Amino acid sequence: MEIKKFSDFCDQVLPDFNKFLDDKLKSEIKQATLRDAMLYSLDAGGKRVRPMLFLAVAYSSGIKLDKLSQFYDIAGAIELVHTYSLIHDDLPEMDNSDYRRGKLANHKQFGVGPAVLAGDGLLTQAFYWIAKSDLSTDKRMAVVRILAHNAGPMGMVAGQMTDITMENKILTEDELTTLHKEKTADLITAAVTTGAFCAGHELSKNLVQYANDIGLAFQLKDDLNDADDGEDSNKNTFPNLIGKEATEAKLKDLVKDALNAVLKENEFDKNLLVSFLDYFKE
Numbered sequence: 001m002e003i004k005k006f007s008d009f010c011d012q013v014l015p016d017f018n019k020f021l022d023d024k025l026k027s028e029i030k031q032a033t034l035r036d037a038m039l040y041s042l043d044a045g046g047k048r049v050r051p052m053l054f055l056a057v058a059y060s061s062g063i064k065l066d067k068l069s070q071f072y073d074i075a076g077a078i079e080l081v082h083t084y085s086l087i088h089d090d091l092p093e094m095d096n097s098d099y100r101r102g103k104l105a106n107h108k109q110f111g112v113g114p115a116v117l118a119g120d121g122l123l124t125q126a127f128y129w130i131a132k133s134d135l136s137t138d139k140r141m142a143v144v145r146i147l148a149h150n151a152g153p154m155g156m157v158a159g160q161m162t163d164i165t166m167e168n169k170i171l172t173e174d175e176l177t178t179l180h181k182e183k184t185a186d187l188i189t190a191a192v193t194t195g196a197f198c199a200g201h202e203l204s205k206n207l208v209q210y211a212n213d214i215g216l217a218f219q220l221k222d223d224l225n226d227a228d229d230g231e232d233s234n235k236n237t238f239p240n241l242i243g244k245e246a247t248e249a250k251l252k253d254l255v256k257d258a259l260n261a262v263l264k265e266n267e268f269d270k271n272l273l274v275s276f277l278d279y280f281k282e
Contacts, residue, residue: 004271006278009059010052013068017051018043020072021079024129029121037110037118038125042083045101049218050082050191051075053276057195057207060269071198073133074143077126078191081151084122085160085187087115094164135198143194150190159183163236171236177216179236184222185215196268206264210273213258217280220251255280 003009021042029035054075055068063071090097090105091112097105107115130143149155159182162175171179192211196203220238224247227239238247255277262273 002269002271003059003065004275006052006056006272006275009056009272010048012065013055014048014052016069017048017055017072017075020069021076024076025125028125033110033114034117034121037106037114038083038121040109041087041100041106041118042079042122044103046079046083048079050188051079053188054078054191054195054198056272056276057192057201058199060272061196061199061201062269063199070134071195073129074135074194074198077129077143077147078187078194080122080126080129081147082187084119084126085151085156087119087122089160091115094160139198142197146194146197147190150186155182155186155190156184159186166236169236171241173238173241176236176238176241180216180219181212184219185212188215188218201268204265206261207268209261210258210265213254213261214276214280217251217254217258220247220254221280223247224251251280 003012022039025035025039025042029038052075055071058071059065059068086100087106089095090100091107098108099105103109105115106118109115110118126147127144130140130147133140135143151157153161159179162179163183166175166179189208189211192214193203193208196207201207223237223239224244227237227244227247238250242250259274259277262270
C-alpha cells in the first residue's frame with residue numbers, strides 16, 4: 001500500500017533504520033569507550049529528520065518500501081554527520097551546553113577529549129559508509145561531494161564559525177539568514193537532494209528550492225520554540241532580531257514557498273514531502 005503521510009512513513013521505516021544504525025556501529029567500532037560515546041549521542045532521542053527525508057525522497061522517486069534498506073548506508077551517513085555536529089556544538093569551546101535532548105551532553109558524560117573523538121569518529125565513519133555502500137561508483141562520488149560540500153567549510157562548518165565568532169555582534173537579517181542556511185539548512189538540503197539523486201530522479205530547481213526552504217524553516221521553528229523559554233535571549237536569532245510575530249510570518253512564507261515548489265515537481269510522488277510540512281504547524 002502506498003504511504004502518503006510522512007509520519008506513517010517514519011512509523012514504517014524508522015524502527016528498522018534505528019536497528020541498522022546500532023548494529024552497524026556496534027559491529028564496526030571495537031574501541032569500547034569510543035563506541036559507547038558515539039552510540040550515546042546517536043541514540044539520544046533525535047527525530048532522524050534528515051535521514052528520514054532522504055529515504056522519503058527516495059521512496060517518492062519510485063523506490064519500493066522493501067528496497068529502501070539498500071540506501072540505509074547513505075541515510076545513516078547523513079545522520080552520523082548530523083550527530084557529530086551536535087557533539088561538537090555542545091563543547092565548552094562552542095555553545096558550552098551541558099544538556100542535549102534532556103540528557104547530559106556527550107562531553108559531560110564522557111569528558112571533553114572523548115567527546116571530540118566521538119564526533120571525529122562519527123564524521124569519518126560517515127564517509128566510510130558511503131564508500132562501502134552498494135551505489136554505483138559515480139553515485140558514491142556524487143554523494144561524497146554533496147555531503148562534504150554542505151557539511152564542511154563551504155556549508156555547515158562555515159555557519160558554525162560565524163555563529164561562535166559573531167556571538168557578540170548583532171547580525172543583519174541577511175547575515176543571519178546566511179548563518180542559518182549554512183549551519184542548519186545545508187545539511188537538510190543535502191539529505192533531500194541526495195535522496196533524489198540516489199533514486200535516479202532528475203534533480204530540479206524546484207526540489208532544491210523545497211529543500212532550502214524547509215531547511216531554513218526548521219531553524220526558525222527551533223528559534224520560536226526556544227524563544228518561549230528564554231533560552232536564546234542573548235543569541236542571534238530571528239525572534240530576537242525581528243520579533244516573534246515577524247518570525248512566525250517568515251516561517252509561514254517559507255512553508256508556503258516550499259509547498260509551491262514541490263507541487264511543481266514532475267514524475268515524483270509529492271504526498272510525503274507535502275505531508276512533511278505539517279511539522280511546522282505543530
